[in-house]
Amino acid sequence: MTCxxxxxxxxxxxxxGELQVQVPVGNVRSIVRALDERFxxxxxxxxxxxxxxxxxELIHDPWLxxxxxxxELHFLPVIAGGQETQVSVNAxxxxxxxxxxxxxxxxxxxxxxxxxAGGTDLIVQMRTGQCSPQLLVDVxxxxxxxxxELGTEVLRLGAALSSAVLREQPEVRRVFPGLVEAAxxxxxxxxxxxxxxxxxxxxxxxxxxxxPALIVADATCIVxxxxxxxxxxxxxxxxxxGETVLGTGELLVELRVPRPPARTSDAYLRFTPRSExxxxxxxxxxxxxxxxxxxxxxxxxxxxxVAPTALLxxxxxxxxxxxxxGEDALEAAAAAVRAASRPIDDxxxxxxxxxxxxGVLSKRVVRIAASRxxxxxx
Amino acid sequence: xxxxxxxxxxxxxxxxxxxxxxQSLLHVLRDELKLTGTKExxxxxxxxxxxxILDGRLVxxxxxxxxxxxxxxxETVEGVAGPVSQAGTVGLHPIQQKLxxxxxLQCGVCTPGIVMAVKALLDREPDPxxxxxxxxLAGNLCRCTGYDKIxxxxxxxxxxxxxxxxxxxxx
Ligand SMILES: Cc1cc2nc3c(=O)[nH]c(=O)nc-3n(C[C@H](O)[C@H](O)[C@H](O)COP(=O)(O)OP(=O)(O)OC[C@H]3O[C@@H](n4cnc5c(N)ncnc54)[C@H](O)[C@@H]3O)c2cc1C
Ligand SMILES: Cc1cc2nc3c(=O)[nH]c(=O)nc-3n(C[C@H](O)[C@H](O)[C@H](O)COP(=O)(O)OP(=O)(O)OC[C@H]3O[C@@H](n4cnc5c(N)ncnc54)[C@H](O)[C@@H]3O)c2cc1C
Ligand code: FES
Ligand code: FES
Numbered sequence: 001m002t003c004x005x006x007x008x009x010x011x012x013x014x015x016x017g018e019l020q021v022q023v024p025v026g027n028v029r030s031i032v033r034a035l036d037e038r039f040x041x042x043x044x045x046x047x048x049x050x051x052x053x054x055x056x057e058l059i060h061d062p063w064l065x066x067x068x069x070x071x072e073l074h075f076l077p078v079i080a081g082g083q084e085t086q087v088s089v090n091a092x093x094x095x096x097x098x099x100x101x102x103x104x105x106x107x108x109x110x111x112x113x114x115x116x117a118g119g120t121d122l123i124v125q126m127r128t129g130q131c132s133p134q135l136l137v138d139v140x141x142x143x144x145x146x147x148x149e150l151g152t153e154v155l156r157l158g159a160a161l162s163s164a165v166l167r168e169q170p171e172v173r174r175v176f177p178g179l180v181e182a183a184x185x186x187x188x189x190x191x192x193x194x195x196x197x198x199x200x201x202x203x204x205x206x207x208x209x210x211x212p213a214l215i216v217a218d219a220t221c222i223v224x225x226x227x228x229x230x231x232x233x234x235x236x237x238x239x240x241x242g243e244t245v246l247g248t249g250e251l252l253v254e255l256r257v258p259r260p261p262a263r264t265s266d267a268y269l270r271f272t273p274r275s276e277x278x279x280x281x282x283x284x285x286x287x288x289x290x291x292x293x294x295x296x297x298x299x300x301x302x303x304x305x306v307a308p309t310a311l312l313x314x315x316x317x318x319x320x321x322x323x324x325x326g327e328d329a330l331e332a333a334a335a336a337v338r339a340a341s342r343p344i345d346d347x348x349x350x351x352x353x354x355x356x357x358x359g360v361l362s363k364r365v366v367r368i369a370a371s372r373x374x375x376x377x378x
Numbered sequence: 379x380x381x382x383x384x385x386x387x388x389x390x391x392x393x394x395x396x397x398x399x400x401q402s403l404l405h406v407l408r409d410e411l412k413l414t415g416t417k418e419x420x421x422x423x424x425x426x427x428x429x430x431i432l433d434g435r436l437v438x439x440x441x442x443x444x445x446x447x448x449x450x451x452x453e454t455v456e457g458v459a460g461p462v463s464q465a466g467t468v469g470l471h472p473i474q475q476k477l478x479x480x481x482x483l484q485c486g487v488c489t490p491g492i493v494m495a496v497k498a499l500l501d502r503e504p505d506p507x508x509x510x511x512x513x514x515l516a517g518n519l520c521r522c523t524g525y526d527k528i529x530x531x532x533x534x535x536x537x538x539x540x541x542x543x544x545x546x547x548x549x
Binding site: 060090091093095116118119120123126127128136138140157162164187189190191193194205275277327 | 382390402422428432442443445498499514
């Protein structure tokens, strides 16, 4: 006595192109075994989690389901994306409530421990097998990492502060429009609900959007570790793609951004093929200070996605300071930026295009920062 | 690995569940709590099918660990509709009703995520512009509709919600 098995599309190649085969009756387990004998690898390719339909009736947990004679059996393997997309199966999770406890956990776990902020980089990397930490230290319950405080001298931003929260601070946006616009370019609403400034920086992506903006803002990283606290200028924090100065047991606690002088403002621009949900092909940030005569009194220019890390370009600032920010000065700054960039060819763009682009973006971003510094709307 | 005992508020109700430390909120919702309204499209934050609201913020449940929701509040698509009325009709939320009326779904896989994203938007901004709606929904991919009907449904739902008298506003 047999039943008729419909071979799922994904397994047809393995089954020598058969669409349907007759198999001796039994239960689902015996049928899978029979098919595996006839088509070695069938069982493995089908996987553990699948449903079946027997004469049209859907059964979700089918291994022991009897399959009577004359019935028609369909396998319903999980579709791509529905497959085991669990994060690394052995990771433990801790959510300490103060910095000391987090540092102790990280120090003990050594290279096996990772900080979890919003998880929008880390969980993706764990899922795609790029890393498999044994301990995740969720830092979102530590009050110090959630601060957002604009004082008379400095803006204090907790490392775990999400873009979504940062965007909702009108006073911070007024003083640091470029920094906030960089943070709100990250991903989607959903991603911004979680994505933190600290994560954007510590992930070490050369294309991270907030990093050039933090560099022109002259931010300082406050780092806690087993031997105490230390400070690192944001421009020196990333050391290569995916690499930072953080050592074992160290945690970024806070970013401190000095309040800019009067008649000073910032801006950030990036180029992406799509207007949302894309990674920068090139990015540029600028902070401009204007003198009473309207000429450029101070400048900081930084670029992203065109070198192993985001870069401060002092030569571009030199080309601007003292100038009237006319076309010649902007072109000289663009040339300095292009000279400083060391882009790669990749799936997003060829290096030559990135070099051209980062010059164009720098000119635009300087104009925007200057008009903001002059108090012009927009 | 020892399982973790998590207590959270899910769609307004205090609940408990056990999870592995590495399990995503999405997997716990679907596989442990059998709330299969929340969908998995990509598992990497790109599609928005898994959108839920966590402490009032729209997030991807595929990139959230279940263990993180200890003591927090989670809203999923199952909590959006009102109760079934005496006449037996489901008390759909105006967002859901308008998506239906505008034929703003075909296969429906993206729809629960869209509903949650739109709810998070309208809870914040009752009168969004079309541009705001389009940007807000940039993280919700739809393979079927071409988005236009979704955008129209959202604008219509927003208008309806603004015009509903206080006592008829959904919870
Ligand atoms: C769909 C999607 C779109 C995206 N789009 C953009 C984009 O447009 N622009 C962009 O720049 N990025 C983008 N990203 C990447 C990501 O969202 C950002 O880099 C985000 O800021 C990371 O923050 P997080 O809190 O999620 O970090 P996590 O993923 O939690 O952490 C990232 C890394 O930093 C480490 N880390 C985090 N916090 C600390 C800390 N306080 N101390 C020490 N180490 C720490 C973690 O261990 C991990 O290695 C996108 C991601 C997704 C999924
Ligand atoms: C929800 C939904 C509803 C749909 N409704 C309809 C419908 O009502 N009517 C309908 O007809 N279709 C429908 N489609 C199918 C699809 O949208 C259309 O067939 C569409 O016109 C395909 O165009 P595309 O550019 O997306 O093709 P693609 O997916 O890019 O290409 C389709 C195929 O053609 C090949 N191809 C594309 N361009 C070329 C070229 N220049 N030279 C050689 N080969 C090429 C591709 O390699 C591929 O094999 C629907 C699809 C979805 C998902
Ligand atoms: S499944 Fe979470 S964003 Fe696609
Ligand atoms: S309705 Fe099918 S993906 Fe949107």
